[in-house]
Amino acid sequence: MVVANSRQACLYLVSEGRPEKQISLFWEDKHTTRFGRMGWSLPKFQRHIQEHIKQRAKETVENLGKMIPFRKAEFLFTVAEEGMEAEMKKQLPSSLKKKQVPLLSLDTHDPDHKILSGAFEALQKISREKAEALARHILEEAQPMGRATTGPEPTLSALQNHQVERLVFDGRFQAHGWRCSKCGFLGMGGLPAACPLCQEKALSAELREDIVLKAHAQEVALFFTENFIPLVKAGGVGALLKFKISSGTRKQFTR
Secondary structure, eight states: EEEEEESSEOOOOOOOOEEEEEEEEEOTTTTTTTTTTTTHHHHHHHHHHHHHHHHHHHHHHHHHHHHSSSGGOOOHHHHEHHHHHHHHHEEEEEHHHHHHHOOOOTTTTTTTHHHHHHHHHHHHHHHHHHHHHHHHHHHHHHHHSEEESSSSHHHHHHTOOOOOOOOEEEOOOOOOOETTTOOOOOOEEOOOSSTTOOOOOOEEEEEEEHHHHHHHHHHHHEEEEEEOOOHHTTEEEEEEEOOHHHHHHOOOOOO
């Protein structure tokens, strides 16, 4: 995130909602109140100021690149004066321009906690919109010959068969089932006499956290909605699969 005006810039690296690193840049304009005594015309003075803004925007972008590789940034939130905003946009690489999100409701003189809070709220909104868009796509694809599953049991089965590309949960999702005490295999419904994979003891469990952990272990992208009724009605969870699965595909028992 960048907060910048013609006098100073603050760069924040924010990860998981917390600031991890900060760089502050300061510039002094000794000439701004005495350009008349220097014998400059107003147009010449304005060009002089614009050149300073250009250099400061360049310095800001260079320091941003030192803080984090541009390709790894998920979003670039900006709070900037109009002149700095325009110059930074010219300086940013195209890969980062696509990730820029101006926070228009904030001002560069706002306190840090207000700016960080505004960025977090914007991130939540973006994440929620992406999750809802994915949920709609999954609901459209969830059919016998489609490329998605909805509901706890088919989604868990696809996850344990390593078929899931992206997974979306609603905040209201809950699933009761069981977990093998040895191999960690997960199952829905009533407690079986033994795990079907290793024949060890199965334990009753609430599966939401287990499903999230299993998805993390497989590096599956996770998305979360909040009371998104279409997904709630479909069981509160859905998955976009790596490939289409025919209705005749047999259920496999793998880890």
